[in-house]
Amino acid sequence: MDKKIFSLLKKERERQRWTLMLIPSENYTYPEVRKVVGSVLMHKYAEGYPGRRYYQGMEFVDQIEKEAISRAQALFGVPFVNVQPYSGSPANSAVYFALLEPGKDTIMGLALSHGGHLTHGHPKITFSGKFFPSVQYFLKEQPPFFDFQEILDTALKYRPKIIVVGTTAFPRLLPWRQFTQIAQKVGAYLLADISHIAGLIVGGAHPSPVPYADIITSTTHKTLRGPRGALIMVTKKGLEKDPKLGEKINRAVFPGLQGGPHLHTIAGIAVALKKAANKEFRAYAKQIVTNARVLAEELKNKGFSLVTGGTDNHLLVVDLRNLGIDGKEAAERLEKEGLVVNANTIPNDPRPPSRPSGIRLGTPAVTARGMKEKEMKIIAQMIADVLKKNQSVKEKVKALLASFPVDF
């Protein structure tokens, strides 16, 4: 036995059991998913696509990949899905390489500091901003938080070939319809990156981009509760615009960017998609949002200031400027007490990204443990006790978690 790694694994398992997982991009997957992800499927090479492989021995894994694809098609209501991207960032890369000419075609996305993702054309330090010209749009402080006229003006000026809508730290519903109108006016593809909110969408707790976007990418390990992986989907609208869109995306994933698909992950995705199609998952998705709303209201009642004033989804961003501490310090103090959140920039943050002015909290994982409104009130009180009164809540955190065991 590998004592070193196995003892660290055991410690990490206990850490996950005995801390409040409040990072909105994290979640607990299902025991069945962990089982297939740790299975013999890991031994198999399968470059290519079902029925068109470059290897032998495909009898069963072809059926697994086909099943994952058809479950995703049914659940999201889309005609084309690729289940092979290794994770969210490679999925976005594949879309760009499928549709854009490097050095020529422009990506337009939400600025990282305003809640966009690195892969949305963030300049200088990411492939998306190095290989492709890129331009960013920004959030406004007042609803609807997007200035559609300004975004249209930017789009008309820079003529992006892809407009990306997707966020990692935006606590409101995404206005798909307005973005599709802008994309149409400039002849751009609309890419909806639903990595954070895929579970909410299939659970009926956030509007779906399917009628509006041409292409949809998503991670599978956030609100969807699957293994680390990703999906690329093409909508009916996308296929009407370009009937070859699916083929282009398949070719960009393999052989364009990847080799053999991770069949263990693909099987895990299939299992998670089946779970997400259940009635219980709808209740779970709704409870995530209810919990986030309660957490937001309670924090506001205790004098915390929230970016956009609250939440409609699974996450909230606390602006700490009125407390005189930065996000990093707040996150570190909370972690010592067993509440795991992350430091996060706020729009127009006066501080550097390494010590931003906010923290980001989410409810997917605590909701997966079975927590409801009552527990959100307790968590809000604990956050206030730590950050405002410098009190220790370690024992209270343990007591709360003891009532909501996890299955691992």
Ligand SMILES: *Cc1c(COP(=O)(O)O)cnc(C)c1O
């Ligand atoms: C998480 C996320 C990604 C990237 O996913 P990785 O699996 O970390 O590569 C991309 N886009 C958005 C909006 C995300 O939230």
